Amino acid sequence: MLEKSHKYITCSTCVGRKSSLLGSLCEDEIDHMNDHKACNYYKKHQSLFLEGSFPRGVFCINAGMVKIFQRGDEGKEQIIHIAKAGEMVGFRSMFSEIPYKVTAETLEESNICFIGKDDFLNMMDANPVLRNGIIKELSRELADRADFITNMAQKSVRERLAFTMIILLDIYEKEPINLSREDLANFVGTATETLIRLLKDFKEEGIIEVQTRKISIINKEKLFSIAGK
């Protein structure tokens, strides 16, 4: 259970911050940010922002996980990214000055801070390291999305599932993957039924272990060879 009061979250001690884009801030900047941020406790399935709305700032995840998705024509979600503690979300649309094209929603209870647009842009102006870090991050994500597109376009659902699980392995680290079958299907880009059948195959092939919702990967090598990496 997370601490529901947020008065204890301070930027200077935030574990996520240090390894994030905001790791380069000096003490003054951290203090300034700390004074200007607002922290919130989010329950599971709460949204940070909605597709179509205008960005007012950025969100820093102190604890928890957030799915970033788009809704297709029939309302089916396509998950684009899953963000975890230490990551910032919502800044891409803020820079592009267009409404959000994606929705961000917690996958579990989370502590998330908010920094207003002007405060954040000022920090960027004053801090070349932060600025360059952001440019680098945006560029990396573009490269990742190119891979994502090629995978979607050219690979079978089975291969895409393997690829997605490798991504999830990175996100969940030692923890078992804890996503609904539907979310998983919406990340892979397939029907929930197809996903369930493939999970069964993977289980029978000794690639994963399943405990209802939680999926542990027990044969990484096989996963990599299926994904074709």
Next chain:
Amino acid sequence: MLEKSHKYITCSTCVGRKSSLLGSLCEDEIDHMNDHKACNYYKKHQSLFLEGSFPRGVFCINAGMVKIFQRGDEGKEQIIHIAKAGEMVGFRSMFSEIPYKVTAETLEESNICFIGKDDFLNMMDANPVLRNGIIKELSRELADRADFITNMAQKSVRERLAFTMIILLDIYEKEPINLSREDLANFVGTATETLIRLLKDFKEEGIIEVQTRKISIINKEKLFSIAGK
């Protein structure tokens, strides 16, 4: 036919530049860039850079068109983007400091200038407008790629073809689309045969007109309604 000698291309008169990310440069900066750029004439099907190699700078397209693609496991190309006069290519990987994940290759004869990495980064440091323009551009492209992913994941090939043609309409403007069936298939993410069959359907439905290679869109509305926008 393009002028094969490049001595006539100067940044100050470059038509593409003015509407590009480099439109904000002051006279001094333009002169500096002009002194440090190298221009080249490229034939059709020549590459600017290859997947896996390290970026040394950025390319500015003065005239012509360039396809940006990734090669999937069986060597099949997935086109991610088509860049035209006025666009810069190659800077995304340069920022992320990882090798190119994509290959850039001319679709037709082109005049393209090159600016070295250090020169370009210095220009960026000195010019906040340029810097912010690039951040904005990267963010916009991220948003576009999210759409691309959702389309790939959730739409039929027919819908994706319509969507792709809308993108191409933007690129080719008044000109008819001039791409091989294979390139078109590799942009849509389908087999060449499937693409050819769908083009035939579109022709019979009065959406496009085809003159061997060149495709003109004669019913935009229908295209939009198929793409679901």
Next chain:
DNA sequence: TGGAAAAAATGACCAATATCATATTTCAAA
């Protein structure tokens, strides 16, 4: 300008995966 090579087109067939229907399990609230 002819001829070879590349590109485009067409047909037949099949596999992958979506869809729809229904059953079973899990979970959380009363």
Next chain:
DNA sequence: TTTGAAATATGATATTGGTCATTTTTTCCA
């Protein structure tokens, strides 16, 4: 602990779109 709803699972079936084989057309260049 029960119970109802949501999530997961399974089966049957339909369909899209990929593959392979072949033909026709276009392009390019010697």
